[in-house]
Amino acid sequence: MPETAATIATARQAQRAWAATPAAERGAALRQAGAALRARVGELAKANESDTGRLEAEAAEGVLAGAGTLEQYAELGPVHRGATLRGDISATDFMVPEPRGVVVALTPWNDPVAVACGLLGAALVTGNAVVHKPSERSPLTGALLGEILAECLPDGVLQTVSGDGLVGAELAGHRGVDLVAHVGSVEAGRAIALACARTGAKALLENGGNDPLVVDGDVDPAWAAGQAALGAFANSGQICVSVERIYVHQAVAEEFVAALAVEARTRGLLPLVDNRQRDKVDAHVRDAVAHGAQLLVGGDAPAGPQYPATVLTGCTADLLVMREETFGPVAPVQVVRDFDEGMAEAATGEYGLAATVLTRSMANAQRAWRELPAGTVKVNSVFGGAPGGAAEPRGVSGSGFGYGPELLDEMTQMKVVHLEPAP
Known part of the structure; x- marks a missing residue:
C-alpha cells in the first residue's frame, strides 16, 4: 500500500539525523517520555480498561512499568559499548554498535504500554527510527501512547500505525525495514520470520508460552x-x-x-x-x-x-x-x-x-x-526477577532477547573497524 511505503520512507529519512544525535540527547528524550507517561498515567489506564477490560488500577501499574523501562533505557543507551581489539601495534582495531535503521514494532494488547515501551525504548535510544503498530484489540491505548511519546521526539522518528494483522504483515514484509520486533502469537511470529527471511530483515520474536x-x-x-x-x-x-x-x-x-x-x-x-x-x-x-x-x-x-x-x-x-x-x-x-x-x-x-x-x-x-x-x-516465585534482567525464548516461543540491556544488542549491529597508517 502507498501509505506503508510513505511511512517507512519518512522513518528512513528521520533516522539519519536521529542516529547522528548524541546518545546522551537520545537518552534525555526518553527520560522526558517517561515523565510524560507518568503525568498522563490516568488517561492511559482508562484507555487500557476501555480497550481490554483490564482494571484501571492494574492498567496504571503497566503504564508506570513502561515509564520505568523508558527511564532505564535512557540510562543504558548512552553507555552501550563496543570493544577494542588487540592487533598489530601500528594499527587500531575496534568494534562499534550502530543502529539497524528502521524498526517495525508489533506489540500486543495484554500489557500494551509496558511491553511496547521496552521495544520502543531500546530501539529509539540506540538511534533507530520506529514504526509501531499496536494491537487492533487495544487501539485507544496504542494511539494515545504513540501521541505522548512522539511529542518528546523529532518528527518521523516514531510513527504509530493502526490496523489489523494484514497491516502488520505488510509492514513486516516491506523491504525498507531492517528489523521486525514482535510480541504475540506463534502463528504471527512464524509468518514474520518467513517475511524477514525473504527481505533480509532481522526478526526479534516473543511468541508466547505454555509455562x-x-x-x-x-x-x-x-x-x-x-x-x-x-x-x-x-x-x-x-x-x-x-x-x-x-x-x-x-x-x-x-x-x-x-x-x-x-x-x-x-x-x-x-x-x-x-x-x-x-x-x-x-x-x-x-x-x-x-x-x-x-x-x-x-x-x-x-x-x-x-x-x-x-x-x-x-x-x-x-x-x-x-x-x-x-x-x-x-x-x-x-x-x-x-x-x-x-x-x-x-x-x-x-x-x-x-x-x-x-x-x-x-x-x-x-x-x-x-x-x-x-x-x-x-x-519459589512465579513473577520474580531483578531489574535489568533479560530473557531469550526457546523453541516456538521465539528468538532473541526481548528486554534488558541485551535488547540494545539486538537493536544494533556491530561494525568491525581496522585502521592502520598508509606507507
Missing part, C-alpha cells in the same frame, strides 16, 4: 497454591509468562488443590479482552472436561468478555489446556508421583518461554534451572 509450574512435595501447600493462583489468574491469565499448567507432587496434592480452589473462588469472574478470547478459553476447558478432567471451580462461560477463575483437576498431558497456551484464568492441575515426574512433564512441549519450580530442596532448585528447557526459570 509449567512444578510443586515439590516439601513445600507448604497453601503457600504454593497462592503462588499458583497469582501465576494463573493475574491479569486474568493474559500474561505471556502466566502459569499455564501445574504439576503437583502427590504428597501435597490434596491440600494444594483445596487451597487453590479457595483462591479461585475468591477471585470469581475476571475480565477478558473480548468474546473471541472468552470462547477460546472456554473451548480449552470444555475439551478438558470432555476428556476426563474434573471441573473443581469455575468453567461457566457467561455472556460478554469475562471468565471465572477456573481450576481443573485430573488433567493429563494430551489435553488442549496442557498442550497449548490458553491465555485465560485457568489453572489445570496434574498430580505427579515425585519431583522427577514433575520435571519430565514440565520439560515436554514445543514452547520454551519460562518455567517455575516451588521447592525447599536446594538440589532440586539447582536441577530446575539447569534442566528445564526455558529461557527463564524461576524458583
Whole structure:
C-alpha cells in the first residue's frame, strides 16, 4: 500500500539525523517520555480498561512499568559499548554498535504500554527510527501512547500505525525495514520470520508460552497454591509468562488443590479482552472436561468478555489446556508421583518461554534451572526477577532477547573497524 511505503520512507529519512544525535540527547528524550507517561498515567489506564477490560488500577501499574523501562533505557543507551581489539601495534582495531535503521514494532494488547515501551525504548535510544503498530484489540491505548511519546521526539522518528494483522504483515514484509520486533502469537511470529527471511530483515520474536509450574512435595501447600493462583489468574491469565499448567507432587496434592480452589473462588469472574478470547478459553476447558478432567471451580462461560477463575483437576498431558497456551484464568492441575515426574512433564512441549519450580530442596532448585528447557526459570516465585534482567525464548516461543540491556544488542549491529597508517 502507498501509505506503508510513505511511512517507512519518512522513518528512513528521520533516522539519519536521529542516529547522528548524541546518545546522551537520545537518552534525555526518553527520560522526558517517561515523565510524560507518568503525568498522563490516568488517561492511559482508562484507555487500557476501555480497550481490554483490564482494571484501571492494574492498567496504571503497566503504564508506570513502561515509564520505568523508558527511564532505564535512557540510562543504558548512552553507555552501550563496543570493544577494542588487540592487533598489530601500528594499527587500531575496534568494534562499534550502530543502529539497524528502521524498526517495525508489533506489540500486543495484554500489557500494551509496558511491553511496547521496552521495544520502543531500546530501539529509539540506540538511534533507530520506529514504526509501531499496536494491537487492533487495544487501539485507544496504542494511539494515545504513540501521541505522548512522539511529542518528546523529532518528527518521523516514531510513527504509530493502526490496523489489523494484514497491516502488520505488510509492514513486516516491506523491504525498507531492517528489523521486525514482535510480541504475540506463534502463528504471527512464524509468518514474520518467513517475511524477514525473504527481505533480509532481522526478526526479534516473543511468541508466547505454555509455562509449567512444578510443586515439590516439601513445600507448604497453601503457600504454593497462592503462588499458583497469582501465576494463573493475574491479569486474568493474559500474561505471556502466566502459569499455564501445574504439576503437583502427590504428597501435597490434596491440600494444594483445596487451597487453590479457595483462591479461585475468591477471585470469581475476571475480565477478558473480548468474546473471541472468552470462547477460546472456554473451548480449552470444555475439551478438558470432555476428556476426563474434573471441573473443581469455575468453567461457566457467561455472556460478554469475562471468565471465572477456573481450576481443573485430573488433567493429563494430551489435553488442549496442557498442550497449548490458553491465555485465560485457568489453572489445570496434574498430580505427579515425585519431583522427577514433575520435571519430565514440565520439560515436554514445543514452547520454551519460562518455567517455575516451588521447592525447599536446594538440589532440586539447582536441577530446575539447569534442566528445564526455558529461557527463564524461576524458583519459589512465579513473577520474580531483578531489574535489568533479560530473557531469550526457546523453541516456538521465539528468538532473541526481548528486554534488558541485551535488547540494545539486538537493536544494533556491530561494525568491525581496522585502521592502520598508509606507507
